[in-house]
Amino acid sequence: MTQVAARLEELIQDKANDTLTPSSCSSPQSTTQSHVASARCSQAAFPIPGAKVAEVDYRDGSGITPVRKRRYAAHDWRSDATNLLVISPTGGRTTYLACALALAACHSEHSVLYSRTDDLARRLGIARGNGITHQKLLKELSNIDLLIIDDFLTVGIESDAASDLFSILANRKHRLPTMIASQTGPAHWNAELPDGIAADSILKRLANNARIIDLGQIDMRRHCDSKARAHEPYWE
Incomplete structure (x- = not known):
């Protein structure tokens, strides 16, 4: 493991979070703006189009708190080039959180x-x-306000794709944020x-300017499935 990878592992284990939230002083969206936002969400074809930040579970050990939820839901991604890494083993619902934040951004x-x-590859x-x-x-990938790459390196990629990924991250560095969701x-x-x-270069561009949400070891997928089965209208 490189020093960069080792350092990033240390960051993921660090549970310290800021407790301040941005002031909520934005004006209500007009009907036109709302329609544009809805169209933008539809065109993005998120895998979980109904994901909501408010419904993200923030139980102890999940790495996400009510404060962090409000902060990220209201975040101005264009003005802050800090990357966001969402890490959790399979079942941690990283995709749900990524979609919820993406929809809020839209x-x-x-x-x-x-x-x-x-x-993407x-x-x-x-x-x-x-x-x-x-x-x-x-x-396009270099200039989008918020680029979200899910299931990051769950499987390997070829050298050409890795080269393109490096180019994209290098172009976005200090300009625009990238969100990585990974198991x-x-x-x-x-x-x-x-x-x-290439690996060292890519990890540097992710690690040197990143916030970390470690969703912990809770299998939220199993928890939500059990909760759904306990609900009266559910049937198999």
Whole structure:
């Protein structure tokens, strides 16, 4: 494991959080703005289109508190280039939280792009066949207000995709934030990237300017399934 990966593991274990929240002084959206936000959410095709920050479970050990929920729901992503890493083993509902934050960002008039790592690598691979299309996609991914990459390096990616990922993260550095949602941590990411130098460069761009939400070891998927089965209208 590189020093960067080791440092990122230390950050993930650090439970210290700020307790301040941004002032809530935004004016209500107009009907037009609301329609635009709804259209933006629909076009994004989030895998959980009904995800809501208010419904994110913040039980002890989950790494998310009411304060953090309010802060991220009202966050101005364009004015803060700090990355966000959401880490949890399978079942921790990282995708739900990512979708909830993405939907809140859309309603705050941010441009958002969500993609799983494998889908993103496939899309980049197809675009690579045409130089103009490839550069256009890299520019889009570099300039979107909030880029969300889910299931980050759950499986390995090819060297060309890793090179594109480095380029995107380098272009966004100090400009715009990237949200990473993953069931694994930096040690696994380092191993799944095909080139050691590229791995170190990518991890630096994620680790050196990042906030961490460690959702802990709670299997929220199982908890929610059990809760649904206990609900009267549920049937199998």
